[in-house]
Amino acid sequence: MATPTAADELSPVRERIVRAAVKLFAAKGFDGTTVQEIVTAAEVTKGALYHYYTAKEDLLYEIYRSLISIQMADLDRIIAEHADPADTVRAILVNLVETTAARVDETAVFVREMQKLDAECMTAFRAERRRYHETFRSVVEQAQATGRFSPTVSAETVVLIALGVVNQLPTWYRPDGPKSPDRLGNEIADFVLAGLGVGPSA
Amino acid sequence: MATPTAADELSPVRERIVRAAVKLFAAKGFDGTTVQEIVTAAEVTKGALYHYYTAKEDLLYEIYRSLISIQMADLDRIIAEHADPADTVRAILVNLVETTAARVDETAVFVREMQKLDAECMTAFRAERRRYHETFRSVVEQAQATGRFSPTVSAETVVLIALGVVNQLPTWYRPDGPKSPDRLGNEIADFVLAGLGVGPSA
DNA sequence: CTGGCCATACCGACTGGTCGGTATCGGGTA
């Protein structure tokens, strides 16, 4: 266990390759990026890349897996930590904005190129996404049922709106912009909670 | 002027080509679609395509131009037609959802492949988008300044959220789903207006 | 200690096939 190859740790070479791939895929798209460009940017050779990965598509898979596993773990943790639904929703949104802002390239690739995965990966990822979506929605639904949130708008629409902003975030978010991810997340949460009939902060 | 080549009218062949291109680009991406696939789907030949277009990229340009020009015209018309800001915001959102639902493929391509346009087209399109964004935002800002909308959330955030949902719409919207575009648009408008402190309908 | 052996990590020229785009010609219409 001296070598950090366990679990999620990537060997330095693998990590350099994936990092380069993410940046290039985000900038030029999956099909628009050549394997040669990736290996040049990663300062490795084609042989090295194909030593670690069996196909270009594996890189996509690696990117998605790391992104989704983080988000799902965060969601479960947040729901376990908070009792009040307004707190929960706020925490979910702030966390989502923060992790997305920290991984803009990954998210951009995810949003734009998801459908390029082969059928079985697609199904798996759709299932994960669905679980995220439905977990989020049930938080809203339960709070509506117990009268904490206004029931006028459908929970489905709320979730669609909330996830919509986050997925579009890579298009407009700039790390050097005036608003920190934390503030951005809270502003979005303010708005969403206002739409659910909850006043700003408790 | 007997031939309908004027203004936005496309000759039958051109139209078939663009239609096929939109569908394929939406399904497989710009780089993932070959010119041969386009001409096969359009039931024309490569010669015909390159007779009307000088490059594959021209097809992207054509798609964007038609989408954006419609949206900009709608926006200007809607703002001219409505005096009350709540009505204006609702009308903008309903219209946006309806036109987007009617052109899911175009929007999907637009959102995903915009950056593949060359530098000058990009600049032009960014300017148009910016104008849309800022026009929308100023409607919200003015209503906040005159006390019609709650000033607690920044107008910028509201616009980002509203346009976020619409751009993501191609990912989840299904024409055969339970909700009509009109109803969807109104639900989104309900939520956005609630977030701005305006009760449902006037 | 040392020398032979093997596994893992990595190299980069090469290939089979594909793709965007072009050159050229036929055939219908005026």
Add this chain to the structure above:
DNA sequence: TACCCGATACCGACCAGTCGGTATGGCCAG
């Protein structure tokens, strides 16, 4: 005939992936 629309054959560039080979380092027998 003249001209435009479209068909077909073709080209040069490029790309994902391969494959024969090298380098490094650990390990075990002598």
